[in-house]
Amino acid sequence: MRQAYGLKILNANHQDVRRLKREGHQAELHGNKFWNSSFLIMDHLKRHPLKKNSRVLEIGCGWGLLGIYCAKTFGCRVTGIDADPNVFPYLQLHAEKNGVTMAGEKKSFQQLDQRYLSNFDVILGADICYWDEMTGLLMNLIARARRAGVQQVMISDPCRPPFTDLAERCDKKYDGVLLVEKFLKRPVNASGEILIV
Ligand SMILES: C[S@@+](CC[C@H](N)C(=O)[O-])C[C@H]1O[C@@H](n2cnc3c(N)ncnc32)[C@H](O)[C@@H]1O
Known part of the structure; x- marks a missing residue:
């Protein structure tokens, strides 16, 4: 187990993680571990x-x-959605280890309609724009979120081409879009950008 940004993060060989894998919870859409781009948003939120x-x-x-960080550090009420239900036992394990609650729901980006999104003030996502088709899905999701009254959407990435396309398209379409560059040395070497719409 390691500690970063006040969070306890279990390694892949931690006994509880290994137990969940043995029980058959094998994530299939790259949700099989914790990805570093979450640290980029945590670092930004520390200052904002x-x-x-x-x-x-x-x-x-x-x-x-990332959601657990918001619950633990700022006392936010947090929900996580993912298309792959196998991630939720790992989410609940980390919420428990960190002494917070976070709801988890199996939903895809496409399923988040305006009505659902109107329940939230802020939308966060890390390392979620890695296939070409994700750019369009996230453009549409951001448009629905804005219509739903969500105040801010933040998406971080190590700058893969689908993310760069998303950032360019948002910049053309909306006023006040920010692209924050991040270079972290600690807790890991990580770099990339945060798109803030
Ligand atoms: C690279 S992982 C990043 C996970 C987490 N955000 C992190 O930083 O550790 C991408 C996650 O997006 C989920 N995902 C991929 N396509 C999705 C979609 N269309 N709707 C909802 N979730 C999706 C995957 O199941 C996976 O958990």
């Missing part, structure tokens, strides 16, 4: 904290550590 009780939705949450 969320309001207590903000309603946060983490999309493509995987193990949910």
Whole structure:
């Protein structure tokens, strides 16, 4: 187990992680581990904290550590959605280890309609734009989120081409889009950008 940004993060060989794998929870859409781009948003939020009780939705949450960070650090009310239900036992394990609650729901980006999204103030996602088709899905999701009154959407990535396309398309379409560059040395070497719409 390692500690970063005040979080306990289990390694792949931790006995509880190994037990969940043995029980058959094998993630299939790359949600099989915790990805570093979450650290980029955590680092940004350290300097730009969320309001207590903000309603946060983490999309493509995987193990949910970004959402858990928001619950633990800022007292946000957090839900994570992921298309792969196998990630949720790992999310709940980490929520428990970190002493917070986070709801998990099996939903795809496409299934998040305007009505559902109106329950949230902030949407976060890390490492969720890695296949070409994800650019269009996330463009549409951002449009629905804005219509639903969501105040901010933040998506981080090590700058793969589908993410760069997403950032360019958002910049053309919306006012006030920010692209924050991040280079971290600690807790790991990680670099990339955060798209803030
Ligand atoms: C690379 S992992 C990142 C997981 C987590 N955000 C992190 O940083 O550790 C991508 C996650 O997005 C989920 N995902 C992929 N396509 C999705 C879709 N269309 N709708 C919802 N979740 C999706 C995958 O199941 C996986 O958990």
